[in-house]
Amino acid sequence: MKTLQGLLCVSFLLLTLTVSSPLLAADWVVIVHPDNPTRSLSKSEAADLFLKRKTRWDHGVKVEPADHVGATAARASFYIDVTGKNVSAIEAYWQQQIFSGRGVPPARLDSDRAMVDFVSSRPGGVGFLATPPSDPAVRVVTVE
Amino acid sequence: MRLRNILVLAALVATPPAFAVDLGSVQLHGFGSWAYGETDNGRYLSGTRDGSYSNADLFLNIYAQPTENLSISAQVGWFQNDTDSDTEFDFAFAEWTHSDHLKVRFGRVKHPWGLYGEVLRVGTIRPFLDLPQAIYGPHGYVGQGYNGIGITGRQTWGNGWSLTYDVYGGALRSESTFPNLILAAAGADFPLDDGVALGESQVRDMIGARVHFDVPGSRIRFGASGYTGDYLQSFSPDTGTRDLLGVHAEYSGSKFQARVEGLNQQSTGTSGSNVAAFYAEAAYSLNDHWQVAGRFEHYELDLPDTDDSQLPRLFQEFGENQDTALGLNYRFSGQAMLKASVHRVQGIRFATPELADPIAALVLGDFDSETTLVQFGAQFSF
Numbered sequence: 413m414k415t416l417q418g419l420l421c422v423s424f425l426l427l428t429l430t431v432s433s434p435l436l437a438a439d440w441v442v443i444v445h446p447d448n449p450t451r452s453l454s455k456s457e458a459a460d461l462f463l464k465r466k467t468r469w470d471h472g473v474k475v476e477p478a479d480h481v482g483a484t485a486a487r488a489s490f491y492i493d494v495t496g497k498n499v500s501a502i503e504a505y506w507q508q509q510i511f512s513g514r515g516v517p518p519a520r521l522d523s524d525r526a527m528v529d530f531v532s533s534r535p536g537g538v539g540f541l542a543t544p545p546s547d548p549a550v551r552v553v554t555v556e
Numbered sequence: 557m558r559l560r561n562i563l564v565l566a567a568l569v570a571t572p573p574a575f576a577v578d579l580g581s582v583q584l585h586g587f588g589s590w591a592y593g594e595t596d597n598g599r600y601l602s603g604t605r606d607g608s609y610s611n612a613d614l615f616l617n618i619y620a621q622p623t624e625n626l627s628i629s630a631q632v633g634w635f636q637n638d639t640d641s642d643t644e645f646d647f648a649f650a651e652w653t654h655s656d657h658l659k660v661r662f663g664r665v666k667h668p669w670g671l672y673g674e675v676l677r678v679g680t681i682r683p684f685l686d687l688p689q690a691i692y693g694p695h696g697y698v699g700q701g702y703n704g705i706g707i708t709g710r711q712t713w714g715n716g717w718s719l720t721y722d723v724y725g726g727a728l729r730s731e732s733t734f735p736n737l738i739l740a741a742a743g744a745d746f747p748l749d750d751g752v753a754l755g756e757s758q759v760r761d762m763i764g765a766r767v768h769f770d771v772p773g774s775r776i777r778f779g780a781s782g783y784t785g786d787y788l789q790s791f792s793p794d795t796g797t798r799d800l801l802g803v804h805a806e807y808s809g810s811k812f813q814a815r816v817e818g819l820n821q822q823s824t825g826t827s828g829s830n831v832a833a834f835y836a837e838a839a840y841s842l843n844d845h846w847q848v849a850g851r852f853e854h855y856e857l858d859l860p861d862t863d864d865s866q867l868p869r870l871f872q873e874f875g876e877n878q879d880t881a882l883g884l885n886y887r888f889s890g891q892a893m894l895k896a897s898v899h900r901v902q903g904i905r906f907a908t909p910e911l912a913d914p915i916a917a918l919v920l921g922d923f924d925s926e927t928t929l930v931q932f933g934a935q936f937s938f
Contacts, residue, residue, distance in 0.1 A: 456716055456772070465710055465718075467656055474624060496775055498810045503890035504681045507937055510585050512666050512674035513629035513647060514708075516619050 439489040440540045443531050443550040448473070448538075452554040459495040461538055463505065464515050469536060477518040478530045478539040486542035494555065581621050588614035589679045591933030598750065599638070600899070600907035601686045603929040608638040611933070615646060615677060625653045633677070640754070646677075647701050657709040661724075665706055667699040668722035668766045669781045670804045670817050676700070679935030683813075683849035684883050685895050686931075688835035689906040690855035691817050695831070696732035696757040696789070697800055702764070703727050716772025721765070728759040728783065734791060735904065737914050738874055744791060748918070750911035755790035759783065759798055778805035787823060796825020814838040830858045839883075849883035849897075855905055869921025870904075877903035892936040899929040 442458060444450060449471055453461070460466035462477045469475055480487045483499060491502050506517040521527050524541050531537035532549035544552055591611040593603025602611040615633030622628065630648035635641070649663030666674040672687055676698075679685060692698050704726015712718040733754050739746040746753055764783030771777065780803050787798040804817040814837065821831040835853035842848065857875040858864065864872055883897035901907045907927040909917075917923040 456712070460712065465656065465712075467653070492810075497808070500887075500890050501808060501810070507587075507678060507681050507890075508675055510619065511587060511615075511617055511631065511678045511937075512668075513617075513619070513631070513649060513651070514674075515627075516583050516585075 440486045440493070440542060441544050441552045442538065442540050442555050443528070443545060444553055445531055445535050445537050446549065446551045447535055448551070448553075450553055452556060455494050455555060458555050462518065462540075463495065463502075464509075464518065473536040475538060476530075476534045476536045478527055478537065479518045479520050480527070480540075481520045481522045484542070486540070490540050583619045585617040585619070585938060586615055587617075587678050587680065587935070587937035588612070589677075589685070589933060589935040591685050591931055593929060593931045595907075595927050595929045597924050597927040598908045598910040599752065600901055600927050600929045601689075602637070602931055602933070604638055605910055610636055610638050612636050613677065615644075627651045627653075639752075655709070657711055659708050660705070661708060662705045664701050664703050665724065666701045667728060667730075668706070668708070668724065668764075669698045670766070670779075670802050670819075671806055671815055673698050673766075673781070678937065679895075680891060680893060680937045683837060683839035683847065683885065683895075684851060684881060684897055685933050685935065688817075688837065688851060688853040689879065690833035690835050690853040690877065691802070691819050693855075693906050694731055694733040694754075695855075695905070696730040697798075697819065697821050697831070699728040699730035699759070701729060702762065703729065704762075718770045718772075720768040720770075722767075723763075723765045725763045728762050728764070728785065730757050730759075731755070732757050732789070732791075733906075735874070735908055737870065737911070737918055739791060741868075741870070741918055748914045750908060750914060752908050753791065757787060757789045759785035759787045761785050775808045776806065777808075778803075780804070787825075789827065792827050794826040796823050796828050798823040811841045812838070813840075828860055830860065832856050839885075845887050847885040847887060849881075849885065851879070851881045851883075853877075853879045855903070857905065868918065870918050870923070873904045873923075873925040875903075875905065877901065877905040877907070879906075891938055892934070894932075894934050896932045897930075899927075899931070901927040901929065 461475050467475050488499050491497055491499055509515045521530055527539045527541060528545055528547050528550050531539045591602040592609050593601055594607035595603040595605055602608060613633055613635035615631055617631045619629045628650045631646040633644045633646055635644060647664045647666050649661050649665045651659050651661045653659045668674055672692055702724055706722055706724030708722045710720045733752050736746040736749055736751040736753055739753055740748050762783055762785030766781040768777055768779040782801040784799045786795060788795055799822050802819040806815045816836045818834040823829055833855040837851035839847055839849035855877040879899050879901045881897050881899040885893055885895045887893045904925055909923050911917045911923055
């Protein structure tokens with residue numbers, strides 16, 4: 413009985429942490445330029461930014477999203493969590509955009525360092541990393 | 557351009573890196589395909605009775621953004637099939653962005669119709685080598701593009717619903733094919749044989765629109781398309797008005813995807829007709845590489861004030877087309893895949909049967925209206 417109570421307490425604690433701290437449940441974090449006043453995004457807002465369906469931040473600055481190259485676990489997890497689409501579906505979405513003349517994908521970067529450099533050098537920059545950065549040149553925003 | 561040259565060019569542009577060429581504010585992308593097809597009766601899609609290797613194409617796409625609010629895109633290509641080899645000017649237009657809700661496009665723009673209207677030739681985003689002919693075939697209803705001006709945009713609501721819209725006007729350009737025998741029997745100057753005539757049609761003074769709705773919390777989208785205008789065909793001096801209305805719906809999951817589209821066409825004039833068509837397709841990914849697919853499509857043409865049962869069999873079968881297809885695909889990646897499919901077709905609107913005796917076929921209805929096609933090919937994009 414005590415073991416069961418202990419397990420229930422631990423489970424409840426984990427559930428609470430999961431619900432209240434979405435960053436801890438995800439394999440990714442979204443980063444923006446430190447001057448960006450945005451503190452949090454809904455998943456649909458984040459999806460709109462990275463799929464270029466929303467091209468300006470609420471404060472008027474042009475959105476400049478960046479993506480990673482290749483099939484990393486963080487990339488796959490990010491797109492499933494935020495857009496509901498796997499990487500193949502994302503690739504198909506961009507092919508439809510490109511070959512109908514509607515747009516081109518975000519810049520694709522081959523390292524977390526390149527991602528941090530990209531976002532920190534653009535007031536409207538937004539990207540994602542596998543782990544929270546230690547570099548103060550970018551700031552993490554919560555995605556709920 | 558010969559097939560060998562197309563394949564060499566495709567190999568050159570498809571070498572690593574596997575994505576676009578980025579020249580600063582200008583990006584270069586492309587796509588292409590090759591297919592072999594063999595039928596047991598005449599011609600259908602890439603197939604001929606003797607088997608055809610000569611189906612290949614390559615398209616290059618350029619996208620430039622000279623200013624923050626202005627983008628320019630263009631697409632040109634080369635294609636070859638069993639009877640023709642040519643270049644194609646697909647589209648070239650400028651888009652000025654006022655906001656995410658309002659963008660203005662002007663030039664030669666892809667036709668925003670249904671799920672596939674803007675990406676007719678892009679094989680890597682569909683489960684079969686070819687699109688369903690009932691909706692996107694050579695009847696000329698869905699155009700290669702329109703010359704004119706359009707507006708497009710997207711609206712999202714707090715509950716997660718979103719609407720993407722297009723409204724456009726100008727002249728719609730499309731290609732259509734008719735069997736020589738049908739045209740000759742109708743009094744046009746065409747030979748009495750089993751060849752196929754390729755012509756161009758236009759819908760002028762056209763106004764059209766398309767809407768997509770994305771359902772929140774799901775992978776479903778649905779919508780409708782339509783246009784109205786005055787049509788002209790190269791096969792006939794006759795003109796009239798054409799009204800087209802379509803509906804579409806799509807579910808796109810990680811492993812399973814399904815699509816359904818329907819179309820209704822009504823046109824006036826001496827060449828007036830009513831057409832109803834639809835298709836349903838589904839595909840399932842067994843793993844990261846293998847995918848199985850199935851599709852059924854139906855097309856039916858009716859002539860106003862005409863009892864179809866009184867028409868010669870040739871005309872009756874021309875007014876119908878059904879295609880039941882199964883496919884098996886191997887994906888190297890989202891940019892390169894091999895596809896194989898088998899189609900069982902009834903009707904001769906899009907499949908042209910072999911006619912040993914065209915006169916007997918016309919007068920006595922002596923021909924086989926069923927065709928089986930086997931296809932194998934590759935499609936890629938970058």
